[in-house]
Amino acid sequence: EHEFNASTFTARICTSTLSDFYSAISAAIGTLRGPLHGGANE
DSSP: OOSSOHHHHHHHHHHHTTOOHHHHHHHHHHHHTSHHHHGGGO
């Protein structure tokens, strides 16, 4: 899917590996913190 932003895509990929909820959220927050994605939300 090409409509997701980077953090949403990361969380979905992480949960598709049957990882736990907290790992998926941590991965998504880590992605959101990046300058190419986090700056777009401000």
